[in-house]
Amino acid sequence: MNVDDLSWQASNNRGLSPKRVTLLLEHGHLDLVIQAAAERGEWFCAKGAVEELCRAGEFGRALEVIGPFVTIGWRTALWAKADILLWAGRTEEALDLVRPDQAGRASTAECRDFAELLARAERVDEAIDLLVPHIDGSWILSVLVEISEGQDRDERVLGLIAPHADSARQARGEGHWDYSLSDAQELQARVLERAGRADEAIRVLGQDIAGRCYLTQNTLTAYAELLARHGRLDELRELATGQDAHTVLDLYAGALRRHGRTEEAEVVMRTAIAADDWVGYRAWLSSALLRDGRLDDAIAVAEPGFGWYDCSNLLAPLVYPLLDRPEELLHLVEHPSVVPHHGHEEFRHWWRACALAGLGRVDEAITVAEADPRPWTHPRIVKADLLSTAGHLDAAAAELRALGTIKAREELCEILVRQGQAAEAIAVHPTVAEQRAAEPKPEPVPMGENGYSLEPPF
Template identity: 40%
Template sequence: MNIDDLSWQARHHGGIYPRLARTLVDLGETELLIGAAQERGDWTGTQAAARALCAAGDTDRAAALVAPFREIGWREADWATAEIMIVRGEGEEALATVRPDAAALGDGHACARYAELAATAGRADEAIDVLAPHLGESWLRSRLVQATEGQGRDDRVLHLLTREAERMEHKDSEGCGRCGQACRASRTDRWDVLLLISQVLERAGRAQEAVEVMRTETASGRRHPLNFPEHHAQLLARQGLIEELRALAEAEHRAAFAVYAKALEDTGRAPEAEALLREAIEAHDAPNDRAALMRLLVRQARIDEAVEAGRPTYDYYDCWNLLHWALELLVGDGRPGRALELLDGLTGAWAEGHPDQVLDLRLWLLGEAGRCEQAIAQATALNEKEPGEWDLRLARLLERDGRLEEALALLRTSTQRSALYDLVDMLLEHGRPAEALASVPTIAETRAAHEQREREAAARRPQDDPCAVPDGYASQPPF
């Protein structure tokens, strides 16, 4: 255990990665995680285990688990200890150990973290105080709203946000200091603040005021980002203002249309919602309307109609191609053969431009259809042409065919960077958590392998190549 390795782990998720730690806790394997984390000196595992112990009321053991990291000066351990102390009811003492000094008050990340702890300890005003100077940053405005929820400080939060919106309005009206035009960044920030004001008003029980904020801004005639009319529509739907929602959707606010259709469905007017979506598709053929129609049909268990509704998108080369969803719908409906027919019938731009994805989907569907032997033979042949490239799909096919040990052996020796994740997942799925954890390299091992790959990549790059990527710039996570 040393600071250098721990810092590397924080950047790269080496060792026990966060998803594995959470999964082990969810599976009730906290003791296994504790043992591995202590043996390896692994912070990610230790932090997850300590939080699980706190949730179970064992704060003394959680503190003891974190203590060695604190002793070597790992700052994250101070924050974790403060969390444990707050659970114990020692809020004031906990905050004293991590309270930002004058220099740290300029660090938004430190202030956000402290504010979260302060709010948890029941010190909402202190949380507001450390965040108030940072309201020019959108993510910290959101943290302010999150940290104060249910803390009885909505009036103070609204005062700060309203003052910030007014400042941005003034800045926008003055224009950019360089070109004299309205600053696009300040307009976007102002819209973000208005959304937060509406959110706080609604949670404070002042829904009509929240609606009025959105209504006034929409009526201003300004252009807005898509999320603004969408949030406006969702607010109207939550408040049952269906007619006003209809008017918003009809005023060329396409982002509000799907919200309106869902609101109609939720109020028992599903046929009307379906008709409106089909009319919109006929008029505009917007893929988000097709997606909304598919969701409506799926909720009514009309799977074939949902698949047909998405069909025109299956040739889209990239965005809004709904093919994968359609195949999953058919498989979930117990008809992988029908999904295969759909896939095999594709001849458009997407199928032609993504041959490997088509092959991978076909192998998956063959397995789902119980044709594992055929799929395994095809995947094996593909691997012979491109060694290792089809390991992950082949392993899952072997598993489905009842050949679990062969699948695990393949993943253990695979050169694919993500094979370790698949190996761990497969072991967990088959009730073998100790093996799953043992298969994960330590932080030091993972770091050494990563740095070796970096050196090899640097050696392969021409030294005089002006377009060469600097070492470490485009490096991938260790797995």
């Protein structure tokens, strides 16, 4: 175990990943997870075990688990230990463990993290005091709003936010785009709303929107959501049918649905499609129809977008909600309107194979997947996944054992856990050292005099 390996695990979700640790814990293997943390230096095992132990009130054991990670000097583990101490009611120990430099040399990030810890310790005034000198820093205003939620400090927070909200209005009015201020107006409205001053929040933010005195689209979205929360549908309709329709019409239609006006929401969006066949309108309506169980109608709305490029393509948003509904998924991928399109031909192979496997038609599924000229991973891993989906765990495990690659062993770990062989699952999973050794090494690229690459990505 060393700091470099731990940092690599944390930033890449490697080692025994959070998903696999959760699976082990759900199957009741806390002791094995603790053992893996100690013997293999598995950070996510330590993290998962600590959370489980703290929920059970076993703070002493949690401190034992995190101890070795703290000892080597990894600061992330030090913060995790502070969390345990705070959860155990040992507030002063927790705070002393990670307290920023009293001489004022602490970074904005350190002060932000410590302020969040202070707020959790119910010392919100100290937390606010700590943030005030850093209030011009990125994200500090939003942290200030978060930590003061429900703490009866709204008036103080409003006083701190107001100058920044005014500066944002002034910056836009003068043609300046200071994005460090971009969320100040919506945060001001959010605090006014939670302080019971929703009408004032709507009035102030509404004036900003009407005067185009805001810096980002997020502020416009926040205003539309504010109107929706307070049932101001007439004002929201006026906003949604003007020049900002692409940004907020879906919020208006969603508000209508929440108020039981489903048919009206559908008419609004179909009218918009007829007038301006924008991908966003079709995406919203097809997804809404799918949620209502109207798959054929959803396909009809989305079909013109099945051939659009990349993120504008509307097939994938229909596929993903159906991955655990194989009968409907098969209906979708075999629908006559679904044809090959820009770089997403996988629906004929992988998505169709998933549907067939989910219906128990595993031999057909494997045949379909094997016909893919560009498999997304090793064909034996694809085959094992389909076998697993169809419930043939022994056959899936046999495929992965025979392949024996790093990726195959990672996948095998999950199957073994599901088969009740958790100890073997952990043993077969590649170590962090094996995973790192298998990572492809980037090719060196020529650099220009300015220090930037001469080849893409620049």
